[in-house]
Amino acid sequence: MNALSNGFIRKYGVIFGLVGIIIFFAIESPNYFFTPSNFILISKQSSINILLALGQMFVILTAGIDLSDGAIAGLVGAVAAGVTVTTGNLFLGLIAGLGVGIGFGIVNGIIVAFAKVPAFIATLATMSAITGITLIYTQGEPIWNLPSSFDFIGQGSLFDIPFSIILMALSFVVVWIILERTKYGRHVYAVGGNIKASRAAGVKISSVLISVYAISGLLAAIGGIILASRLGTAEPTAGSGYELDAIAAVVLGGTSLFGGEGWVVGTIIGGYIIAVLNNGMTIMNISAYYQEVVKGLVILLAVMLTSFGKKYWNE
Amino acid sequence: MKSLILVALMVVGIAALSMAMTIGFCVSTLNNPYFVSFTNGAKAEAQLLGINLIVMNANNSNSTQLNQVEDLIQRKVDAIILNPTDSDALVPAVIAANKAGIPVITLDRSVNGGKVDMYIASNNVEYGKLEAEYAVKLLNGKGDIVLLTGIPGASATRDRTKGIMEYLSQYPNIKIVANQTAQFDMATAMSVMESILVAHPNINAVIAENDEMALGAIQAIKAAGKSGIIVIGGDGIPQGIQAVKDGTEAVDIAQQPYKMAALGVSAAFFIVNGLSISPTSLSMPLFPVTKDTVNQWIASGD
Numbered sequence: 001m002n003a004l005s006n007g008f009i010r011k012y013g014v015i016f017g018l019v020g021i022i023i024f025f026a027i028e029s030p031n032y033f034f035t036p037s038n039f040i041l042i043s044k045q046s047s048i049n050i051l052l053a054l055g056q057m058f059v060i061l062t063a064g065i066d067l068s069d070g071a072i073a074g075l076v077g078a079v080a081a082g083v084t085v086t087t088g089n090l091f092l093g094l095i096a097g098l099g100v101g102i103g104f105g106i107v108n109g110i111i112v113a114f115a116k117v118p119a120f121i122a123t124l125a126t127m128s129a130i131t132g133i134t135l136i137y138t139q140g141e142p143i144w145n146l147p148s149s150f151d152f153i154g155q156g157s158l159f160d161i162p163f164s165i166i167l168m169a170l171s172f173v174v175v176w177i178i179l180e181r182t183k184y185g186r187h188v189y190a191v192g193g194n195i196k197a198s199r200a201a202g203v204k205i206s207s208v209l210i211s212v213y214a215i216s217g218l219l220a221a222i223g224g225i226i227l228a229s230r231l232g233t234a235e236p237t238a239g240s241g242y243e244l245d246a247i248a249a250v251v252l253g254g255t256s257l258f259g260g261e262g263w264v265v266g267t268i269i270g271g272y273i274i275a276v277l278n279n280g281m282t283i284m285n286i287s288a289y290y291q292e293v294v295k296g297l298v299i300l301l302a303v304m305l306t307s308f309g310k311k312y313w314n315e
Numbered sequence: 316m317k318s319l320i321l322v323a324l325m326v327v328g329i330a331a332l333s334m335a336m337t338i339g340f341c342v343s344t345l346n347n348p349y350f351v352s353f354t355n356g357a358k359a360e361a362q363l364l365g366i367n368l369i370v371m372n373a374n375n376s377n378s379t380q381l382n383q384v385e386d387l388i389q390r391k392v393d394a395i396i397l398n399p400t401d402s403d404a405l406v407p408a409v410i411a412a413n414k415a416g417i418p419v420i421t422l423d424r425s426v427n428g429g430k431v432d433m434y435i436a437s438n439n440v441e442y443g444k445l446e447a448e449y450a451v452k453l454l455n456g457k458g459d460i461v462l463l464t465g466i467p468g469a470s471a472t473r474d475r476t477k478g479i480m481e482y483l484s485q486y487p488n489i490k491i492v493a494n495q496t497a498q499f500d501m502a503t504a505m506s507v508m509e510s511i512l513v514a515h516p517n518i519n520a521v522i523a524e525n526d527e528m529a530l531g532a533i534q535a536i537k538a539a540g541k542s543g544i545i546v547i548g549g550d551g552i553p554q555g556i557q558a559v560k561d562g563t564e565a566v567d568i569a570q571q572p573y574k575m576a577a578l579g580v581s582a583a584f585f586i587v588n589g590l591s592i593s594p595t596s597l598s599m600p601l602f603p604v605t606k607d608t609v610n611q612w613i614a615s616g617d
Contacts, residue, residue, distance in 0.1 A: 029514065032513050032514040033513070033514075035513075037513070038513050041509055041510070041513060044509075045506050045509065045510075135345065135346070139351070140345045140346070140347075140348065140350075140351035141348055141351055142348060142501075142554060144554050144557075145557075155537075155538060227502060230502075230505065230534070230538075231501050231502055231505060231530075231531065231534055232534060233501060233530070233554065235500075235501055235502070235527075236346060237346040237347070237500070238502060240346075278506065278510070279510045279513075282493075282495055282507055282510035282511060282514075283510050283511070283513055283514040284514075285492075285493050285494065285495065285511075285514070287494075288464075288467055288495060288496035289467060
């Protein structure tokens with residue numbers, strides 16, 4: 001009963017949160033906010049953050065954290081755009097971008113798994129280094145005049161559905177299958193839940209750790225490519241601060257920062273909560289000063305409800 | 316011909332004088348094409364004059380910049396060119412340089428204390444006023460507009476918003492239907508503008524307090540499949556100028572960061588060589604780039 005109730009609060013608390021916020025904005029702005037086209041817009045706007053959050057979730061499930069995923073997204077956008085422009089080949093640009101994302105993810109993983117540097121410090125350091133590499137690569141200048149094929153990823157649609165939403169949905173399905181239905185997924189949860197027990201059970205800790213950072217790098221890379229494509233520009237500062245929204249989405253979704261516990265659907269809902277807040281408050285023309293306060297309070301409230309619920313049901 | 320030779324001799328002489336000159340150049344951030352162009356102008360001028368230029372990037376942090384100025388004082392540089400991250404927070408840095416007897420030149424932003432030998436900037440209130448002026452002109456004094464402001468609390472945001480608001484207050488038929496920050500950032504501006512277009516699909520114009528936000532707004536307008544919305548930006552970054560050429564940005568209030576920093580370096584050069592300069596403050600002219608003037612602006616080479 002306890003386990004069931006605990007899961008109930010963790011899982012459905014966040015759904016009620018999202019529904020509550022949507023109802024609030026729907027009452028305040030029925031004509032503009034509560035329309036199908038606005039929900040497509042919100043999905044489009046949340047897609048980059050959700051991609052980063054899904055990657056971040058793998059890392060957090062192992063009790064780690066990836067502060068560098070926003071920086072990776074920025075660098076990947078620049079590399080993909082830069083290589084596409086110089087070679088004139090979109091395919092090469094995308095491969096280079098994704099490669100850079102996975103590569104830096106593996107570097108993060110190696111530092112955490114073998115050098116035993118705490119994830120927070122390791123990825124804080126790589127975040128700074130990667131931000132610098134982006135500035136060196138771009139010389140501080142935006143990369144633009146991208147070919148129209150590049151624009152499709154972030155601006156195009158398939159069957160009237162924006163392509164960025166399709167990429168997000170596909171990533172969600174793949175991540176859900178990996179985490180909930182595979183042996184590897186169980187190992188990811190196990191490493192975060194009890195590292196000693198998993199080692200005793202024969203789980204290769206270092207390969208799990210390296211792989212989760214690589215996955216985070218890959219999903220950040222996809223997010224970074226969508227971002228550059230959406231803007232038609234790879235900005236040298238793109239992605240800075242995105243790691244915080246990604247972490248917020250994961251935590252809002254009920255994943256424990258101590259690892260071992262989490263819910264993929266929750267992460268998606270967490271990402272939607274952030275996007276709906278941004279969209280709804282802008283539609284209502286609420287001053288930016290208040291927007292920051294409201295966002296902070298909502299995140300705090302949601303997380304407190306989740307942890308309070310857990311404690312309550314456990315006692 | 317004779318005078319030409321004389322000038323050439325003077326230049327050589329001045330260059331010889333400056334052989335050992337080291338100048339510290341503190342830029343507030345390099346995460347923005349405006350300040351990249353600014354720094355390139357300083358580097359080019361320093362190379363021309365044979366000055367050893369130490370470039371320090373404060374990443375928009377007041378305390379980092381204060382530390383950097385202190386480090387430069389320790390190194391006993393001949394002059395400090397300061398592009399302050401904040402007008403108040405850097406007063407102690409200027410006072411410290413004054414105490415050490417090192418001349419200070421501030422660029423792009425003033426410092427509200429200490430002794431500054433030369434101050435060069437473009438006027439941000441005027442920048443905002445010009446944006447509003449063009450909005451009123453292009454709308455014939457009537458219409459709904461969206462205002463995209465910069466980083467809340469930053470001096471450029473405060474001044475540009477002041478200029479815009481003061482000018483628009485004289486035109487009651489111009490209505491600001493949405494006023495939102497987009498942090499001087501393109502991606503933020505695109506998302507914010509997309510949401511604003513949901514609530515206000517029939518707006519007539521957008522005033523953005525820099526080019527990056529204007530470009531983000533243009534992307535949002537394009538994604539929403541709209542046209543005919545007048546977008547006004549500023550700074551004159553290459554992508555903004557291209558947007559004016561393409562007709563997507565109506566006006567770009569261009570600044571001259573490259574020339575501004577180059578002037579700052581030459582001012583430092585003269586001051587270190589004991590020449591007094593007057594006036595001690597200089598306002599860089601703003602140039603509204605429109606479809607009619609864009610080729611003239613490109614030809615002027617900034």
